[in-house]
Amino acid sequence: MNNPNLVLGLPQIDEEHQQIAAMFAALSTTDIDVLTGQVAALETAIAAHFAGEHTLMASRDFPGLHCHKAQHAGLEYELHRAHGMLKKRQLDKVIRHLTVIMPQLMIAHITTMDRMTVAFLNGELGTADFAQLRLPEENAPAGARVE
Ligand SMILES: [Fe+2]
Numbered sequence: 445m446n447n448p449n450l451v452l453g454l455p456q457i458d459e460e461h462q463q464i465a466a467m468f469a470a471l472s473t474t475d476i477d478v479l480t481g482q483v484a485a486l487e488t489a490i491a492a493h494f495a496g497e498h499t500l501m502a503s504r505d506f507p508g509l510h511c512h513k514a515q516h517a518g519l520e521y522e523l524h525r526a527h528g529m530l531k532k533r534q535l536d537k538v539i540r541h542l543t544v545i546m547p548q549l550m551i552a553h554i555t556t557m558d559r560m561t562v563a564f565l566n567g568e569l570g571t572a573d574f575a576q577l578r579l580p581e582e583n584a585p586a587g588a589r590v591e
């Protein structure tokens with residue numbers, strides 16, 4: 445996950461992304477018990493990072509807050525899936541999930557949603573820049589409308 449493209453321009457977020465990338469890079473590929481502890485630590489770090497982003501976005505009325513939160517929930521779900529693989533001691537499967545699939549999902553999130561969010565927080569994008577990115581409310585199913 446170490447990649448210069450992950451530097452978005454907000455030190456707190458950039459540092460946390462680097463820490464999370466380092467944790468992914470340090471995952472054991474041979475010891476399932478060590479890996480189980482590392483996954484728990486990764487979940488804690490990611491949950492704290494996501495909570496920090498939520499607080500920052502809410503404090504600045506980021507227009508994509510709900511979409512960003514939904515992506516975080518999806519990433520947490522994917523990471524949580526590792527527990528089932530660990531319990532079944534499916535080492536090859538969990539290694540692939542944690543060293544290939546999860547880093548790709550994290551990089552995709554960081555280079556798109558996080559990048560847009562940081563650009564907004566740094567004043568490079570404004571609320572109007574997000575207006576066209578959302579589905580028109582009139583086309584949304586009744587239960588999906590933001591009231
Ligand atoms: Fe992030």
Ligand SMILES: [Fe+2]
Nearest residue numbers: 497553557558
């Ligand atoms: Fe994020």
